[in-house]
Amino acid sequence: MVEFEVNSPVIEAVGLKKEFSVSEQGKGFAGAVKALFSTKKRIVRAVDGVGFSIQPGEFVGYAGENGAGKSTTIKILTGILVPSAGTATVRGVVPYRDRKANAANIGVVFGQRTQLWWDLPTSDSFEMLRAIYRIKRGDYADMMKKLSDVLDLGPLMSVPVRKLSLGQRMKCDIAASLIHRPKVLFLDEPTIGLDVVAKENIRQFLGEINRTEGTTIILTTHDMNDIERLCARLIILDKGRVIYDGLTEGLRQRFGHEKVLEVEFDGRSPAKTALPNLEIVAENGSKISFKYLEDGRSGGLAAIIGKLAADFPVKDILVREPSVEVIIRSIYEKTVSLPPYDGQK
């Protein structure tokens, strides 16, 4: 867990709003032609009053469905977009007003696009970035050694970037975003499309950078495992508004009463109606997963397990907390509702 320092926040966003005007376009070719001559515009509010404050050294997950406003917020904080209303500062710099000063303080990884020189050997990209960020030779050598030790970049250095695998490229891209030792790192979907091993490598590395360099990291991802593994704090966005801002663990505690019970039966398994408080969520041969809803009347989980074991031939029982992914999905699907967010962590 990150120690919160009594210090000025490294990122401060207050009432950020961002409106886009989008031309309406109907379906198919006819719609496209019609849109060509129409001036009908629709205002879309991608970010609608987002505010948060992030302390130095925090590792924050920034989650939300597609179109919730994640990328737009990141683009404001990195200086790419100017907000329609509200203010933001990153290390005291207003990113969209003092773009270059902000750029020197931050590292940015867009998972979908590389910042490396596509046709050149990987090492050339790092040399270019050394020049661009005016890094002293000694500092550069130190950081390069550290990055390539941890990420095992050595063998990749002489290979043209276009010949790297997605996982290798992402390792290099993340290293490239850190070469100037930024105090703040923005990661937009850094694990997208990676296999399990590559994801794990990246996660380990990010955790280490956060601990050893004290880099503040903001991570947007669709993979809730990333957030569960890395982010002590989670901000959830829905329709351009913050609907949750607090400890990742806190989210689970709030929904912790919805535990999953995985039971393996030896032969005969119970009928659905035989068990109050248990709802079958998955069935896999003799293994059945139940959702256990604590309501305070049924005598708790122990009683349920006791009853199960007495009435049926139980081979194995596993009680699992719901994953953050399951919780968030249920928030999106509106099967659970969060209390209105009051701006308090």
Place this chain on the structure above:
Amino acid sequence: MDTLKIYAAMALASLRARLEYKVAFFAFLFAVIFFYLAQLGALLVVMVRFKEINGWDMGQMAFLFGLLTFSQGFAALFFNGLANFDRMLIGGEFDRTLVRPLSPLAQIIVSKFEVSTVAHGIIGSVALYYGAKLSGIHWTFWKAAALPAVIFGGVLIQGGIRLAVTAVAFWTLKNESLVHTVVFSGKEFVVYPITIYNDGIRFFLTFIFPLAFVNFYPAQYFLDKRGETLFHPALQGLTPLVGVIVFSLSLWAWKAGVDHYQSSGS
């Protein structure tokens, strides 16, 4: 100075990247040379047949062509990278230039350095040399001093036009056809002395889209063609000034475009 070094390193990197595809690089170089030789050849055929066009003989026509092509080579060297700018914008590549501590425009220019434009330079200088020789230009001190200034102005005019057209993409997102019409076809007009066109086109090429300052007006000065003043004799000396004005306006348009992009997110 330090910043210049960074841009030079980026330009070198883009050159090395181009050379990764050697066949494509030399094929393009060959295509450029062939295109301009063909253009020059066609002009010569016309000149051999007609001896002169509106009072401009073969040497003078070659000089006119040389001024255009030479300055165009310089402009393309720096601004060719802007030709596919709409793709950078749509693909999100432009965002990357905004999160680096450098100017976005300078980053694009150096990342798409087009060295094959030496071809324009070579053909342009050959045409200039023989044009000047054939037409027997009487070189005074002022004329010799004016030549680099005129080339400089011509580069600014052609570069500025490219930049302005590119900036349109910030609003329309796609501008490929506009680039081809304006940048690549527009200059075909000034291969000939603009006196062959009607008043509307003369006005257009002088005051709206001032390509005539790249070669026609300064050539009048160099070739002492005082007899055929168009609009005003002072125009013959205005190329550097027009260049500075066109380029400043284009930079302003570009900056407005970046602001629009940052506020519209398109």
